[in-house]
Amino acid sequence: MKKKDLLDKVINEDARNILEILPNDLTITTTITSPPYFDMKDYGSENQIGYGQSYENYLDDIQKVFNGVYNRTCEAGTLWVIIDTFKRNNQVVTLPFDLSDKLKQIGWLLQDIIIWKKDKTVPWSTNGFMQRKFEYILFFSKTPSYKSNKDSVRVYDTNHLKRWWVKYPERYNPRGKALDEIWEFPIPTQGSWGNKYIKHFCPLPESMVATMIQISSDEGDIVFDPFAGTGTVLSQSAYMKRRYIGLELNPSYVKMFETYLEKTIKDKSLEYDLYKQNNNQIKFEKNILDLRALKYARVLISKIEKESNISDFKILVTKRGDSNIENKLIKVEYNFIGTIDQKIVENILNEITIKPPLSKFGIDPVFKFSNQLELETNKFFGYTKTNTHSYEKNKEIDTKHIRVISEICIDLNENDYL
């Protein structure tokens, strides 16, 4: 088939024929799929992979499909496989590992094993004594250097961060916390399809699929699913402005997918656009850098007081933009205000700024010294030497108690977080 006839469609074809179906000039960026879990479920079509097959034949067919996927994937491309173990003859069959061995033989490089923690899975076919709570997500790449928009899926929603980020901003990446290997996404229990549909097909959670698409592709890239089922991967790709191609053996699922997409595309695409506009990641980054800039001054004060008997000074903090120095994120000016011995302070600064903790703040500091400074007091916020995350509300900035002054306004209470 021609590339243009395949794009943005689910084709009712056998995934084993992938190399005949997808032409040479078609390059997939990422494949996200959950293949049949051996013979655990009958998907109602003749010739289906899994149901009615021996385990060996099943694994060989799966290998054939992923070999085709490998051949049609770009060099920087990736593959996500959602799969689970099951029990046979009173013992666990390690399908995720058997499958991953087959994929490694093709050339796929296993990059990560992720645990998808969900409320429930298909129960053991024979008695197990523990509740089943997770499935595996295997993440492969075609080459060692693969597309990965890791920064865009960092956790920066402060409701999901522990309160430490308020007091220890230097320990948090300004773009947010990296995803960990355990992903918590409940399986869909309601939706436009109704519970009966959900129960039968166990579709993947849309937000989990969205995370994978976001990590592994950009708008306009091709996302593929050789075992499309209800088409969650493909509809989500459409909402996120990716091109998509799916294969599915059962024609009634293809029809269901098309109806579902038609019903949802408008609202879900709008949701995606809104998500992109309200990019709170930028706000989080600013917050972390502001907190770091102010805390840096507080640490300077306590170190200088410890190393000398100088204590009658304040520091005026002014952000001066990005830094060009490697590993430094922002340039910040620290103006020491007071009658202090500049030489002594400079010597201390030379020593302490190249060592942790200060060297870890990502700050490229510029130091200045002023005996006195006339400040338009209503433009500035004052902080104490023990707290630079909430400004002092009822004190003038020239009171002794205030040691750090800045136009940066921060008013956070760590108890508001977890």
Ligand SMILES: C[S@@+](CC[C@H](N)C(=O)[O-])C[C@H]1O[C@@H](n2cnc3c(N)ncnc32)[C@H](O)[C@@H]1O
């Ligand atoms: C686990 S389900 C996929 C579920 C899907 N990820 C979702 O969110 O709904 C596996 C699907 O593979 C399909 N299938 C089985 N053998 C196939 C083959 N040889 N070619 C294409 N599709 C096949 C089944 O009909 C079934 O819909």
